[in-house]
Amino acid sequence: MKTLLKNGNIFTGNGFEKRDVFVIDGRLSLSHFDRYDERIDCDSFFIIPGLVDVHVHLREPGFFYKESIKTGTMAAARGGYTAVCAMPNLNPVPSTASALRQQLDIIERDAVIKVYPYGTITKEQNGRGALSDMEAMKDQVIAFSDDGKGVQTGELMEEAMIKAKALNKIIVAHCEDETLLDGGYIHDGSYAKKHGHKGICSESEWGQVKRDIELCKKTGARYHVCHISTKETVALIRQAKAEGVKITCETTPHYLIFCDEDLQEDGRFKMNPPIRSAEDREALIEGLLDGTIDVIATDHAPHRQEEKSRGLTGSAFGIVGLETAFPVLYTALVKTGKLSLEKLIHLMAVAPRQIFGMEGGFLQEGQVADLTVLDLEDSYRVNPEEFLSKGRSTPFEGMEVTGKTVATFVNGEKVYENKHI
Ligand SMILES: NC(=O)N[C@@H](CC(=O)O)C(=O)O
Ligand SMILES: [Zn+2]
Ligand SMILES: [Zn+2]
Numbered sequence: 001m002k003t004l005l006k007n008g009n010i011f012t013g014n015g016f017e018k019r020d021v022f023v024i025d026g027r028l029s030l031s032h033f034d035r036y037d038e039r040i041d042c043d044s045f046f047i048i049p050g051l052v053d054v055h056v057h058l059r060e061p062g063f064f065y066k067e068s069i070k071t072g073t074m075a076a077a078r079g080g081y082t083a084v085c086a087m088p089n090l091n092p093v094p095s096t097a098s099a100l101r102q103q104l105d106i107i108e109r110d111a112v113i114k115v116y117p118y119g120t121i122t123k124e125q126n127g128r129g130a131l132s133d134m135e136a137m138k139d140q141v142i143a144f145s146d147d148g149k150g151v152q153t154g155e156l157m158e159e160a161m162i163k164a165k166a167l168n169k170i171i172v173a174h175c176e177d178e179t180l181l182d183g184g185y186i187h188d189g190s191y192a193k194k195h196g197h198k199g200i201c202s203e204s205e206w207g208q209v210k211r212d213i214e215l216c217k218k219t220g221a222r223y224h225v226c227h228i229s230t231k232e233t234v235a236l237i238r239q240a241k242a243e244g245v246k247i248t249c250e251t252t253p254h255y256l257i258f259c260d261e262d263l264q265e266d267g268r269f270k271m272n273p274p275i276r277s278a279e280d281r282e283a284l285i286e287g288l289l290d291g292t293i294d295v296i297a298t299d300h301a302p303h304r305q306e307e308k309s310r311g312l313t314g315s316a317f318g319i320v321g322l323e324t325a326f327p328v329l330y331t332a333l334v335k336t337g338k339l340s341l342e343k344l345i346h347l348m349a350v351a352p353r354q355i356f357g358m359e360g361g362f363l364q365e366g367q368v369a370d371l372t373v374l375d376l377e378d379s380y381r382v383n384p385e386e387f388l389s390k391g392r393s394t395p396f397e398g399m400e401v402t403g404k405t406v407a408t409f410v411n412g413e414k415v416y417e418n419k420h421i
Contacts, residue, residue: 042406048372062092083116095133116141116356187199187274202231224247229255252296259278266311268395319393
C-alpha cells in the first residue's frame with residue numbers, strides 16, 4: 001500500500017517544510033514515486049509525528065462501562081494520537097504478569113493505536129504495602145505507576161526506586177499525600193472559600209514531589225511526575241533539574257487553561273489534582289517555556305455520565321481529554337502567541353517518545369509512519385456528543401477552538417479519517 005500525502009507542511013523537528021511524503025508499507029519515504037494507491041491533498045494541512053499521550057485511563061479490564069480499549073483508542077486517534085500509555089487503576093490491577101496479560105490480550109485484540117501499559121508500583125495499586133511483581137512485568141510495561149494513588153511513605157518509594165532502577169525503568173508518580181486531604185475535592189483557594197467547598201491544599205502534591213526528589217538523589221532512579229498542578233511543584237522540579245536529578249514531568253491542558261476562578265458547580269470541573277489558582281497556571285506556562293515541564297499529557301479519565309452529574313461535591317474525579325487536547329492548546333496557547341507550534345508538537349509528540357524510549361517522532365526517510373495530518377484553520381465548538389470516547393465530561397465543552405485531525409496513521413495504516421474535511 002502506497003499513500004501520497006501531497007504537498008503538506010511537514011514538521012522537520014524545528015520548523016515546517018512544504019513537501020510530499022509517501023507512506024509505503026508502514027514506513028515514511030521522502031523519495032518520489034509516480035504510482036500510489038491513495039492520495040490525500042495536504043496543501044493547507046500540517047503533517048506532524050503522531051501525538052503521544054503518556055497518561056490515559058482506558059478503563060479496561062474492569063471498568064468497561066466507563067471506557068474500553070477500543071473506544072479509548074478510537075478517541076485517541078481522533079485526537080491525533082498514535083500512541084498512549086495506559087494507567088493501571090484497573091481490575092485486576094496489573095501488578096503481576098498474569099493480570100497484565102489480560103490487559104495485553106485486549107490491547108492486541110481491540111486497540112487501533114499503540115498502547116503501552118503501566119505496571120503498578122504496589123501489589124494493590126494503593127500506594128501502600130508490598131511492591132508489585134515488577135521484575136516479571138518489566139519487558140511488557142512502559143514504566144511503573146500507582147496513578148490514582150500517591151505512594152504514601154518515603155520508605156516504600158525508596159524501595160520502588162531502587163527496584164525500578166535495577167530494572168532500568170521509570171517510576172511515574174501521582175503525588176498526593178493522603179494525610180493532607182481532609183475530604184477536599186477542589187483547590188483550596190478563592191472559589192472554595194467563596195462557595196463553601198472543601199479544599200485540597202497544594203502541599204498534598206508538592207510535599208511528595210519534594211520528598212521524592214531527595215529519594216531520586218539518593219537512589220539515582222529515573223522519576224517522572226504525573227499531572228503537576230502547583231507553582232511550588234514547578235519550582236521544586238526546576239531546582240532539581242538544575243542539580244542534575246533525573247526527573248521529568250507532565251502537566252495537562254486543563255491546568256494550563258483554567259484556574260479556580262473559572263470553576264462552575266458542575267462535575268465537568270472536578271478532577272484530581274484540582275484546577276488551581278491563576279498564579280499556579282501562570283507558573284505552569286513558565287515551566288513549559290523554560291523546559292521545567294517536559295510533556296503535556298491529558299490524564300484522560302472517563303466516567304459514566306451519571307458519575308459526573310453530582311456537582312463538584314459528589315461527582316467522580318476525572319475528565320476526558322483525548323479529543324480536545326491539541327485543539328484547545330493550539331487555540332489557547334499557540335494562537336495567542338504564548339507558545340510556538342513547534343514547541344507544542346515537541347511537548348506532545350517528541351518529548352514523550354524521548355523520555356519513554358518509543359519509536360518514531362521524526363518525519364524522516366525510513367521512519368515508522370506514525371503520523372497525524374492536521375487542519376489548523378478549521379474552527380468549531382467542542383461538542384462532547386461527537387466524541388468517540390464513552391466519557392463526555394469536559395470543562396472544554398462549548399469552547400470555540402481551532403484545529404482538527406484530518407487523518408491519523410499508525411504503522412502506515414489509516415486508523416482515523418475525518419470525512420467532513
Ligand atoms: N485524574 C483524576 O481525576 N482521576 C483519575 C485518577 C488519577 O489520574 O489520579 C481516574 O482514574 O479517574
Ligand atoms: Zn493521578
Ligand atoms: Zn490519571
